[in-house]
Amino acid sequence: MQRDGTRESLWQHDQPDYSNDDKKIEDKIYDVLIVGGGITGVSTAYLLQKNGMSCILAEGATLGFGTTGGTTAHLNTIMDTSYPEIEKKFNKHAAQTIADSTMLAIHFIETTTKTLRIDCNFEYKNAYLLANNDDQSKELDNIVSVSKDLGIDIDYTNKIPAPLSFDNAAIIKNQAQFNPIKYLFGVADDFRNLGGVLLQNCFVSDVKQETEDTLLATTTRGKIRARKIVYATHIPPGVNLLHLRCAPYRSYVLAVELENEQSYPDALIYDMEEPYNYYRTQEIEGKKHLIFGGKDHKTGHEENLKDRFRQLEQYLNQFFSIKSIKHFWSSQYFEPADGLPYIGNLPGHDGRYFVATGFGGNGMIYGTLAAMIMFELIVRNNYKYPLAELLDPNRLKLVAGFSNFVKEGADVAAKWLGGHLTSHSIDNLASITPGEAQVVKYNHEDVALYRDGEGKLHAVNPTCTHLQCKVKWNDAELSWDCPCHGARYSTDGKVLTGPANRDLDYIIVDELVAKE
Template identity: 40%
Template structure:
């Protein structure tokens, strides 16, 4: 299974079937995106007799679902103290119940379709290591208890890490995300569902009460309703400015023989926090640890985050071997709750979106599948007002939105002015990418280990921000809205709907996006 980064995740070792490119046609519902949101919705709609097609720009599981830590939580990444502060206790209780509904739906799918995905109910632990963290954790403990999750103070945690205070809580779980995804896919196809891979959706228009869906290459499909299960919608839209892209880093370790693996979910109280779980592969246990979260393309050296994570884990455990490491992208909303429902600003209610899941994509992706299918089937759904995309958030949410967009404006300005100072940087090392100035033009250049040169125009095709080189996933990442491109400019993640333009270094001219061949190094270095 392929993924949107060069680092391989532990979940990619299970390949699914392949599907054809676009062949036209009309469907009652067209779902853009083949991750957990899209396939949860597609299966549920197909179960209820709707004719559906899942359209993915790459392959099923290519995006965040293939890079998640696959924690299933009712105690979410955003503490309930923060949710209560921003939205009140009644809304916080609704958030908890919606997470419970999502977890119940996952368990039901696992049982109904006999999906072998290592689904394991478990407890969760939160621990503090100093007095400030302890005080914050005590407040979180009070909120968890008040909302009705069984919770207790404990002296020991399932990690060999010291703590000043720790709690244990119920109603958590974990699973193998791509096996689960392929189980949904198999059930969906057996019910008559359609899948189209390698089809980048570029535009959706409303014509004569039908939605016309244009994909790259000029093909067009039509549908009665469209679900955007892609985190961000294509093109420049209001929703691009109501969520912000972040990256998180994960490593998988084989521990020394005398060490024991935690069979529950564990989190510390650092900022950003770390998260732990155990995974199984070929009958062996491994430790998965993640953290080091930051805004996409807002870190000088992404590889450094892996070094930091490795140092952190080696300070706690004796390790034998690192088996995997990768990073993945998620989106935070302005008020810490997802946006799920009808696409804002449309004159109809036939386009639906789901975004802003934070670090709880498996839960909120599943919840989105439930809510969006109910909206299509009945015109209403539970939690509609709670996750309404057009909601006006609390004052703190508005403040966060302003801060995020001030940052975007700063990137528009500072990137351009700083680039004017770049003359030709030091010689590019193999396996390295940089923004260079070339004959008066800025170019993004990557040199492979074999000496092959890839040159692109670093202006993002979404909102014209300047992309930044990600030195661990080997991609050009946009710091404004999270669009990501491969070394040769191919589009990896939206909201852009086009690849980066390329530079021909021999002619000093831009190539059209359709000319996707790479420029060969002549050997002059």
């Protein structure tokens, strides 16, 4: 199956693209248009359709093309933003709401798996959180104390099921894992069985008000009319306040075969480094894989990204005997300014526009909870639903994330200004060697150049179509990434990841040469 990167994730291997999509758009008004075919969009479409809504889902590429196809599929009740942090930034009620909701999300996935008979290897596992110094041990003490008080099944332990070093450790029970693509495709099938319409390769480029009651979406497969729209695109397209409240990050993953069959940890494991490392085992068609990830960084802010895979391998080799690396890939997520996602009405728009973004590293859980929130808001019109109130994208209380809000805004401004500085010049296109990419000035024009392994030169305008920042080369996934808001493009300028909703301008190399 396809994904928004060159590297093949574990879930893609021997997995064809989803094929059960619909062939045409009916001339009707749907209750809800869901944009995006990851876990958020498919879960939302399924839940709304199941409860009486007439839904149409439009995926710009293929199902699972985005972050769902690159996740490591941990299902946690211990989130990236710890419960002590949530209590400090919000209050204890907020922490309790998130704790209760995470358990509900795991139960929803389990129940859906059983009800729809989806063979996605859903399994409950213990998780372990490891501290490696005094500061981390103090933080762990706080996490254990607050989490236990919220009803999370957590306690200290002296043993972990992996040869990893640690000073102190906690065990968290009733965590889970699954195959996200098998689950995604199974839920999508039932959405269609319920009468829902699913369109792939249907890129939504524009949405306008058509009448007082209907919206008109322009897509690559025709016009879609709907009363409401849900952006399940990881980050909303266009220009919105949420782009200042969400920072794009990338994380790197290895799926390896170990020398010793007994070495695979039967658990989910996390250390407390910054950024943290994460481990789990996945069996696919009788073969076990150790999934190991980390080395996160802000999108478009680092060089030599493919070296991150080597760094992961070196680190893992300290504890495990690696027989072979089967897959390696990276994936993108958006970190919210105050630590909690934004799910509900899209800021700056009326009540017909909905969004779900800022999941951090907990996309499987928050994507599932987003579907539940959309059900409460759209089907039940229940804006008093506690989780919806807490995660409202229009929340004005910036105190909780104000320092991050200012920091990210300043960072974006610096990249935006830097993106308008003069590029270095080259005189000859032949100086770009196979496998090399550069943003250069050629014949007085800014050009992003990449020469592929076969010697073909690809040229695009390096100015991001979202807010005019200059893109940077990602040598790990062979893409052009925007350091301001995380838009990503293929070597030929096609949009891979929003918020951009227009491709980079493709430049015909012969025309460049003709201007010499």
